[in-house]
Amino acid sequence: MTAVNRRASQGRGGVVHVSFWFAAVYLGVAQAAGLSLAGPGATLIATIVFIGGGMPHGAYDIALLARAGRLGRHALGLAVGGYVGIAIAMAVLWVVCPLVALVLFVTIASVHFGEDWTMLDEPLLKVAAGTAIIAAPAIGHPAEVARLFVAMVGGPGGETVARSLIAVAPVALLVTIVGIGDAWRSGAREWAAATAVAIIGLIIVPPVAGFALFFVFLHSPRHLADARITLGAVSQRWWLATGAALSVAAIGGWVVFATSLARFLPTDLTAQAFQLLATVAVPHLAFSQWIERRLARDAFQPHAI
Template sequence: MVTSAYLPPSSHRRALPGRGDVVYPIYWIAAAALIVAALLGLPLNQPAAVAGATLVFIGGGLPHGAYDIALLRRSVALNRSALWRAVGGYVAVAMVMVLLWMTVPLVALVLFLAVASVHFGEDWPMLEEPLLRVAAGAAVIAAATIGHREDVSALFVAMSDPRAAVIAQIVTAAAPVTLLVTMVGIVLAWREGSRDWAAAMALCFVLLVALPPVAGFALFFVFLHSPRHLAQTRALLRDMTLVRWIGTGALLSGLVILGWWGMRIIAPSRFDPSVVAQAFQLLASVAVPHLLLSRWLERRLIAAPFSEGKT
C-alpha cells in the first residue's frame, strides 16, 4: 500500500516494477519453523500458542502502517495547520472505527473484512482488474475457513456478535473463487519472473489452510506482507537515521496500543475479553484510516509530483 499511495498513480508500477516479488529470508525461516511445529504435533491452537501468535502479528505487523503521517509530510507540501488537520482526520477515522466496534460491531466487522481485502489485494499488481485484486486479497481471510471454519466463525462472533457466524459462512462460500483468483495471480507472477514471490505465496496459502487461523495469519502478515512495506517506507524516508526511523515506528505503534488500552479501560463491557478478538479489532481500527489516507494522497499526487523534502 505504501508504494501505490506515495508515488503518482501513472508511474508507481514503473518506479518499483518488482513490488510484488520481494520475499525476505525471515519468511522462509518462519514458515519452516511452523511446518516443523505442525509435523511434531505441537499444539498451535492452544491458548498459549494463539496468544503468542497474536503478539507476533500485532508487534510485527502494526508498525508497517505507523509511518503514514511522516510519509504525508514527505509526499505533500502542507503547512503546519494543514498537517494537523490531516492528523486530526486520521485520528477521527480511527476513533469512528473504535466507536463502531463498541456500538455496531457487525458493521465494523464487515468494514474490516472489506478494507483488509482491498489492502491485501494491492500485493497483486500482476492482476490488472481491481476486482480480481480484491478477490486475491480476500483469499487471505477465506483460506483459513477451509480448514478451520469453526475457529474463524468463533473469532468473528467474539469480535462482533452471534450474527457474525453468517459472515463466516459467506466467507467460506466465497473461498473457492477467491483461491482460484489467487492461483491465477501466482501463475502470472511465476511467468513474469517473480518466482520467489509465487513460491512464497503458494506455500503461504497452503499453510493458511492447514494451520490454525491466527498462526497462519501471523505468518502472512508479519513475515511476508509487512516486511516489504516496511522496506518501501524505509526507502521513502531514507534521510531519517535508522535509529530515528525505528523510534518513529515504535513510538507511533505504542501510542496506538495505549489509545486502545485507554478505550478498553473506559468502556470494558463494550469489548470481548478475548485478547485475539481485541487484537484484530485494534488492527482494523488503524487499517481503515491507513487505507483512506493513502487514497487521499494518491489523488493529491495526480496534480503534485513526489517531493523529497525533509521531515
C-alpha cells in the same frame, strides 16, 4: 528518480524478507510434529507477534502524508486529526455496531491485501486475491474462524460472516492462483512462491498462527520497504524510533479505550487484537491510497527525473 520509480524498481511482485522462510519452516515443522499451535499459549504468542510485528508497517503514514502532500503545518494538523478521527470512529463502531465493524474490517482487509498484487491490473481481481487471505482460514478452520468472529461481534452474526467467506473462497482462491501464475511468469518468482506458501499456511495451520505468518513476515515487510524508499535517506535511529513510538501509541490508545469500555468489548484478547487491527486499518487504507495518488501525480511533473 521519483519515489514511484524507486518503488517500481522492487519489481511487480514485491519483496520477500528472509524471515518469512524461517517462520514458514518453523510453522511447517511444528505442524508436522504435532505441536499445538492452537492452544491458549500458542494463540497468545501468535497474537503478540501479529500485533507487535504488524503494527509498525502503518506507523509511517503521517510521515508519508507530510512528504507526499507537501502540506503546511495547519493542513498537516488537519490531516492528522482526520486520521485519528477515523480511527476513533472505527473504535466506537466496535461498541455501537460491532457486526457492521466486522463487515467493514473484512472489506477493508480484502482491499488492502489486494494492493500487494501489483501484477494484477484489474481492481476487482486485486480485491478477490486480497479476499483469499481472509477466506483461506475459513476453509481450513471454519469453527475456529466462526468462534473468533462471534467473539468480535458478541453474537451469532459473526458466524454468518464466516460462512459468507467460505462461500466466496473458491472464486477468491482461483483468482489468487491466477495471480501467483502471473507473478511467476513476470519474474517475481520468490513473491509467487512465498504467497503460495502463505495461502497454504492459512488453510493448514491454526488461523491466528497462519495470519501472523502472512501479515508480519510477508505483507508488512513489503510496505515497510516501500515506506523506507519513499521517505528517502532517513536515519536508522529515526526510522526505528518513529515505528516504535507510533505503534506503542496506537496500542496504548486501544488499551485505554478497551479498559474504559470493557463491558462492551470481548474478553478474548485475540478478538480485541483483531479489533485494534481493524481500527487502525481503516485510516491506514484511506490515507495510503491518497498518498499513492499524490506520488503517482508527482511522478509525471516536469521536475521529476
